Amino acid sequence: MNITIWNENVDETRGLETVLAVHPNGIHNTLKEIVAELPAVKVRTATLQEEHCGLPDEILNDTDVLLWWGHRAHDDVPDELVERIHKRVLRGMGLILLHSAHYSKLAQRILGTTLDLSWRDDVYERLFCVAPGHPIAKGVPSVIELGIDECYTEPFDIPAPDELIYIAWYESGNVFRSGCTWTRGAGKIFYFQPGHETNRSYLHPDIRRIIQNACEWAAPTSWVEPIGVPHIDETLESKRLRGQ
Amino acid sequence: MNITIWNENVDETRGLETVLAVHPNGIHNTLKEIVAELPAVKVRTATLQEEHCGLPDEILNDTDVLLWWGHRAHDDVPDELVERIHKRVLRGMGLILLHSAHYSKLAQRILGTTLDLSWRDDVYERLFCVAPGHPIAKGVPSVIELGIDECYTEPFDIPAPDELIYIAWYESGNVFRSGCTWTRGAGKIFYFQPGHETNRSYLHPDIRRIIQNACEWAAPTSWVEPIGVPHIDETLESKRLRGQ
């Protein structure tokens, strides 16, 4: 499995200490450590600062699962890249949208809604699994004491998830659909709310396990047939009903 | 629209003061006052103490929407009544399962899971709408400050709802899928968590409105065709493909 991790890498490049205190090598490298624990996996990172944002077609076409973390630089991601990633997802590449990636052009384009929500820093959070037996929840307790992260609250303007996996409880009086899946074309998509840049959620063993599980879940099957077949001239009608 | 409200009516019959303080004429009559505000509606009540539990076939067959409130007497409901209601739902009767009705034989039979959950009395609760635009949420704010009710918590062992309408937040650190719909056969089902017998949720205007909306949503359309058609001998094949 080839995994590519994309991070806007803006706070890190600017040397923001509150972020570097948690992610000394950038959020992308924190995430790389998580998914590198999976067996038989090849992990790349890519950032906004690289040419083609680090995601030319030869990388995208060689990627099974793409993780996306963005925050304050959504507008700096070129539309043509959003378009290329969108097409690649429809053809089967898995996509893990992390935390504030909900507001990325990519999420809005693929899901077709605003993904609006309200937020508040540093709130105590718990996660409840509402899909026991789902591969993304494998080996994880049904209630996760996450600790302090950014509160994201309903109403959350998303299409009804194909599968709702996690609901968050926040001490501030809020709830959130924190773990959601959708399929678009042949591509599987997972949105996962934890992971504000100054909080330590990606160091929590249950969160790490969920991200690993999500990569395995989102990896494409061997289904590679282009969408749009069968060609209508080769249908049963011509072969059978016409007596050929 | 003909609405029938069923209540086990056990605490009330025993004269339990904590219940009668909120529902002086029984929970069924509190609910009757709510739905009687709907236009062009005929409302009946039925209780465990009546013959056939108040639900002989002539009543069920004349009911568009059945509300069900039960709590401590689930085992006293005859299996044959559960069977008759189940069949009636599949043929189109709407069903509103209220609060502890989650543990009724009826809910378990129709939904096919245990509906297990954990609970705790007297917790501050808010409700968040996660399906804006749904008819059940019509005219209701997206966040409801419910106040004190019984906390029901995830994990809640239900089939994934066809539509998730409300998620509850509890001060005790819990969340719950409090408003869920399913369709079975031609029958629409709504489960709604608020309404512990000693709490005042059914006096809350938003809760009243949701119950009213749910009745209108669950009422059968004019679709009355028996399931199981078409008869296979009258298919296109015999009429057209064979040249008749």
Add this chain to the structure above:
Amino acid sequence: MNITIWNENVDETRGLETVLAVHPNGIHNTLKEIVAELPAVKVRTATLQEEHCGLPDEILNDTDVLLWWGHRAHDDVPDELVERIHKRVLRGMGLILLHSAHYSKLAQRILGTTLDLSWRDDVYERLFCVAPGHPIAKGVPSVIELGIDECYTEPFDIPAPDELIYIAWYESGNVFRSGCTWTRGAGKIFYFQPGHETNRSYLHPDIRRIIQNACEWAAPTSWVEPIGVPHIDETLESKRLRGQ
């Protein structure tokens, strides 16, 4: 209920006889006759040839349900109009996508997939209802002998419908998810496959009834609250947990 019917009106403007033979006043006026049978409805039409394609904001904002029929001029619809309609749907306007509207920019933008399919002219078609009791199927037999229409075949690249209402059978050896619903934001969307410009499906009483039902189903409820609330500073935490 205010209904607006949009038609590209290209074949009609060019005087294509095979189309005018079925729709002497254009497809939009055929559709207008259908929905005008609904009670208490105000119906407008709009076409590609009009200023702003006939859909300036004052019309869109006064529209409860928009019907969309397009075919060969998808690329001529301005992106800014697609954007405006998209936003209006998220805020609650219903949208009925008819036949080849699957390939409109609007459908692709809102649903986030290619909506690819294969097609073939003039094939015998039947429709099977797989959601008995759904308001869109109200009063319609569970099997519709549609007759000759254009065959659209699976694989159809759509997001899994929130509700699958109709599956089409074609004599040519094909099937299609012909009636599908989605909700995006507060807006309800219905895609309905019948209605090729040279076929007579819109004269079929069951098809007319389904389009009428779909308008009633898609009309917005009175839910008008902007998405994105509650404002996070006014949460329970500040009012209650802090003892204020």
Add this chain to the structure above:
Amino acid sequence: MNITIWNENVDETRGLETVLAVHPNGIHNTLKEIVAELPAVKVRTATLQEEHCGLPDEILNDTDVLLWWGHRAHDDVPDELVERIHKRVLRGMGLILLHSAHYSKLAQRILGTTLDLSWRDDVYERLFCVAPGHPIAKGVPSVIELGIDECYTEPFDIPAPDELIYIAWYESGNVFRSGCTWTRGAGKIFYFQPGHETNRSYLHPDIRRIIQNACEWAAPTSWVEPIGVPHIDETLESKRLRGQ
């Protein structure tokens, strides 16, 4: 992975030649040959004629995925066995319901509907995949020329599937939701229509592959936590909000 295959084995025991011509060792052994091709799998068979129908608790508790084929002897399956299998599914055992198993007590109990349909022998059938990228469709063409099998037709009285994978086209003018998934509790369920006892569908390589894929998909994850936690006395409230 431990797979158990259950077959009523009635036609075979009676020596019905039309069945034995296709399944010389019984349908259970045809299915055994299919799933035995999976890596690292242990396969058992069980039949109606054995003590406890071959499914005492020690077998069920050691089964990851149960395949169920029944036809004319549904009523002979004891209610207590249906109850035990139901509970086992909710705790995570996968269940593959094959062909006429739709009418088994087990399917009706778990799904809560009648599973009514109409049928007709020996009709040409094609299958269309409508969920590209789903693990159950892995490595299988999007259109399967199945050949002759029993026609099952819509309307099919099932709960809306969590995922619709295959739709069947029949030459007789019928369609059917032939491949459907549901999750109940922690257990995954797949219904798959092909496989009439006198037809050769289980010899078709694509059908064999789908059954193999379904076993891998339905196998339980390592999620083993009992449903119904957390115990409400150990919630966040007591640990954190009360300052302990």
